[in-house]
Amino acid sequence: MSLESLKNVVSVDVEDYFHAEVWAQVVQRSDWDQCACRVEANTQRLLELFAAQMVHATFFVVGWVAERFPALIREIEAAGHELACHSYWHRLIYQLSPKDFREDTQRAKQVIEQITGVPIYGYRAPTYSIVAGSLWALEILVELGFTYDSSIFPIHHDRYGIPWAPRKPFRIQTPAGPLMEYPLTTFRIGNHSLPVGGGGYLRLLPQWYTRFGIRRARQEGLPIVAYVHPWEIDPSQPRLPGKLTSRLRHYTNLSKTYDRLNDMLRQGAFTSFRESGLAEMAEDVDLYAYQQHQN
Numbered sequence: 001m002s003l004e005s006l007k008n009v010v011s012v013d014v015e016d017y018f019h020a021e022v023w024a025q026v027v028q029r030s031d032w033d034q035c036a037c038r039v040e041a042n043t044q045r046l047l048e049l050f051a052a053q054m055v056h057a058t059f060f061v062v063g064w065v066a067e068r069f070p071a072l073i074r075e076i077e078a079a080g081h082e083l084a085c086h087s088y089w090h091r092l093i094y095q096l097s098p099k100d101f102r103e104d105t106q107r108a109k110q111v112i113e114q115i116t117g118v119p120i121y122g123y124r125a126p127t128y129s130i131v132a133g134s135l136w137a138l139e140i141l142v143e144l145g146f147t148y149d150s151s152i153f154p155i156h157h158d159r160y161g162i163p164w165a166p167r168k169p170f171r172i173q174t175p176a177g178p179l180m181e182y183p184l185t186t187f188r189i190g191n192h193s194l195p196v197g198g199g200g201y202l203r204l205l206p207q208w209y210t211r212f213g214i215r216r217a218r219q220e221g222l223p224i225v226a227y228v229h230p231w232e233i234d235p236s237q238p239r240l241p242g243k244l245t246s247r248l249r250h251y252t253n254l255s256k257t258y259d260r261l262n263d264m265l266r267q268g269a270f271t272s273f274r275e276s277g278l279a280e281m282a283e284d285v286d287l288y289a290y291q292q293h294q295n
Contacts, residue, residue: 063088063108084122
């Protein structure tokens with residue numbers, strides 16, 4: 001696939017503000033139903049933006065959200081967007097057993113599919129928590145009927161990342177069969193891979209950094225795999241108590257994310273994973289053998 005024909009992907013991790021990992025010790029899952037939900041209105045605002053930009057996106061939906069807002073899930077599908085899975089309880093995979101991961105993922109997949117009657121094939125782990133120690137989850141995804149994943153971030157981070165993973169789309173050979181992997185976008189400065197194009201990186205870092213990083217990634221022949229959370233365009237959301245670092249990470253620049261996302265979309269050719277054609281550029285990778293080689 002030529003550089004000129006590369007399409008970029010924009011995705012939405014459909015979760016509410018209290019689902020974010022920084023609040024995992026502040027808001028217990030048993031208390032979620034008592035929280036003021038804002039995910040529906042925020043997601044609808046993103047739908048309006050995508051419609052104005054004539055962009056289709058991939059929506060990775062938390063099963064808990066789908067169960068409570070089925071009309072929103074049908075609205076996403078009716079607008080031509082792709083539905084995908086973002087777990088049921090939004091728990092870090094490397095803190096789960098394989099049995100718990102399978103049950104959580106299967107429950108979420110079934111909930112989303114039953115709402116629209118449309119099969120879903122894509123998965124994204126909460127907080128990108130498919131790391132070197134949780135690669136076992138990929139085999140389970142194949143067994144549950146997923147054909148692609150977008151959970152691997154090839155960077156160093158305190159909560160996630162596989163810094164030695166390939167940086168462009170690749171096909172993983174698991175014991176259960178193949179799985180397409182769409183890693184999140186990075187660009188290189190020297191020997192370092194830096195993240196760009198989504199979430200906190202779009203919101204917290206200056207706009208010149210995003211534009212520079214996207215340009216560098218494209219020069220390397222990499223597609224942009226961007227993402228956003230609905231709560232990131234909501235500066236009026238309730239303020240939760242917590243550590244200063246958590247509050248800074250979560251609340252900084254909420255008023256700027258919408259405009260920055262809009263600006264990024266204008267840089268061209270964003271669509272869903274389903275419509276991107278990025279699988280055409282993928283090569284087969286034995287990620288397990290690759291891990292052993294890197295270690």
